[in-house]
Amino acid sequence: MAMARSCSILVGMLGVLACGPESSDETRFDPGKHLRLVEAVDLDPHPNVTSVKLRAAPASVEILPGIETDVLAYSGSLPGPLIRAKRGDRIRIEFENGMSLPTTVHWHGMRVPNDMDGVPHHGPLLVQPGAGFVYEFDALDASLFWYHPHHYSLETIGAGLYGPLLVEDPDEPELGDEVVLVLSDISLDQNGALYRHPNDRETVAAGRDGNVVLVNGRMKPRLEALSGRRQRWRIVNSARSRYFRLSLPGHTFIQIGSDHGRIESPIEVAEPLMVPGERLDLLVEPRGEPGTTLELRALPVARGNSLPQSELITLLEMEFVGVGSSPPLPDLTRPLAPIDATGATVVEIGLTMGERDGVVEMGINGIPYGQSEPLHARVGETQVLRVMSESGFSHPFHLHGFVFQELDANGVPVRPLKLKDTIEVPPLSVVDLAVTYDNRPGIWMFHCHILDHAEAGMMGELVVSP
Numbered sequence: 329m330a331m332a333r334s335c336s337i338l339v340g341m342l343g344v345l346a347c348g349p350e351s352s353d354e355t356r357f358d359p360g361k362h363l364r365l366v367e368a369v370d371l372d373p374h375p376n377v378t379s380v381k382l383r384a385a386p387a388s389v390e391i392l393p394g395i396e397t398d399v400l401a402y403s404g405s406l407p408g409p410l411i412r413a414k415r416g417d418r419i420r421i422e423f424e425n426g427m428s429l430p431t432t433v434h435w436h437g438m439r440v441p442n443d444m445d446g447v448p449h450h451g452p453l454l455v456q457p458g459a460g461f462v463y464e465f466d467a468l469d470a471s472l473f474w475y476h477p478h479h480y481s482l483e484t485i486g487a488g489l490y491g492p493l494l495v496e497d498p499d500e501p502e503l504g505d506e507v508v509l510v511l512s513d514i515s516l517d518q519n520g521a522l523y524r525h526p527n528d529r530e531t532v533a534a535g536r537d538g539n540v541v542l543v544n545g546r547m548k549p550r551l552e553a554l555s556g557r558r559q560r561w562r563i564v565n566s567a568r569s570r571y572f573r574l575s576l577p578g579h580t581f582i583q584i585g586s587d588h589g590r591i592e593s594p595i596e597v598a599e600p601l602m603v604p605g606e607r608l609d610l611l612v613e614p615r616g617e618p619g620t621t622l623e624l625r626a627l628p629v630a631r632g633n634s635l636p637q638s639e640l641i642t643l644l645e646m647e648f649v650g651v652g653s654s655p656p657l658p659d660l661t662r663p664l665a666p667i668d669a670t671g672a673t674v675v676e677i678g679l680t681m682g683e684r685d686g687v688v689e690m691g692i693n694g695i696p697y698g699q700s701e702p703l704h705a706r707v708g709e710t711q712v713l714r715v716m717s718e719s720g721f722s723h724p725f726h727l728h729g730f731v732f733q734e735l736d737a738n739g740v741p742v743r744p745l746k747l748k749d750t751i752e753v754p755p756l757s758v759v760d761l762a763v764t765y766d767n768r769p770g771i772w773m774f775h776c777h778i779l780d781h782a783e784a785g786m787m788g789e790l791v792v793s794p
């Protein structure tokens with residue numbers, strides 16, 4: 329602490345921060361002080377239990393400068409509080425619904441028991457206004473996850489209900505100054521009030537992108553950097569439909585993780601794409617003269633052959649406040665086993681778009697959710713999900729409860745191996761995903777994570793039998 333204090337005195341006197349050695353806790357540099365997330369308080373003193381309270385309710389937050397916007401928020405903050413646990417913990421969330429509509433909380437990516445997944449198939453899982461529910465599960469995997477409603481999702485995620493859940497790996501060394509970045513957007517009118525998109529054919533087909541892009545609930549926040557000192561960015565895309573293609577001019581990233589923790593071996597990426605629901609774990613070594621800034625940008629993306637490109641957006645402004653250095657990286661390989669999909673049942677999942685009586689109707693294999701029969705699998709079985717975008721649109725495909733590995737044209741997992749639960753399915757293309765169902769039977773959902781598409785019927789159920 330003494331060292332940290334002398335650093336801040338230096339900042340005051342010189343406007344710079346240059347401390348060393350950086351690898352020790354005492355000289356930790358915090359790049360994220362201008363975009364800090366509210367953190368949920370762990371109410372259980374037991375070292376292996378994380379117990380938090382979470383309340384969904386109307387709230388008023390400042391998004392546009394000086395203007396209060398009425399939103400829906402978890403525990404009063406947008407995004408919802410960062411829930412921090414470590415692998416092996418028991419996580420307990422005492423949830424309360426302070427809204428006027430029923431809801432659930434879905435723990436996107438977490439391998440939870442089926443009745444904790446927050447989908448409202450069964451009446452009791454729907455949390456009525458004024459009621460509560462205790463979600464309780466084990467943190468099996470270390471990664472960044474996120475939580476959001478799985479009922480009225482389009483409306484309530486659009487109004488601000490989403491938050492990050494970080495499960496840390498207690499055995500992992502420090503790899504860089506860590507920042508959790510929640511990317512999202514929100515639709516605001518000129519008075520700063522939530523804007524209601526029309527529910528017309530074009531909006532539903534395209535998906536509603538918000539006109540205000542947010543990083544940790546803020547417009548274009550500042551992120552501090554020491555030139556030459558490594559940062560670790562743990563990022564989630566919580567937007568309803570917006571894709572983010574990240575670019576830091578003059579820099580590349582080292583990708584070390586994806587949806588479910590670290591990937592098999594690190595890869596250098598220049599402009600990584602994040603579809604709604606996906607997570608990325610990136611290392612970046614920013615370089616710049618103290619006193620200068622650098623913009624992290626979202627490059628234009630078209631989510632379909634017929635859709636216009638999104639505009640170029642500045643996500644955050646990186647501000648160089650000094651120089652630093654980082655120790656060499658340790659070996660970052662992770663021993664993952666490729667799924668052997670030889671002889672596995674191929675299950676075809678066509679993501680289809682059509683029209684009935686002038687209304688856009690989306691579905692799985694031509695049948696909208698609610699009218700379709702579920703798919704089937706058994707615990708222990710390996711299947712190949714052949715997911716096909718049968719239109720000129722991109723779809724981020726999400727499977728609840730389980731992890732998959734993408735297969736190449738020869739039917740073997742793409743290297744380096746990545747454990748995924750959400751993946752881009754480009755227009756008019758096919759993605760093969762190998763999945764082995766571990767022992768958590770139940771009715772699991774899969775759907776497009778463009779929430780307009782999910783709402784219009786692009787969802788299905790998979791029954792995993794014991």
Ligand SMILES: [Cu+2]
Nearest residue numbers: 723776778781
């Ligand atoms: Cu879609």
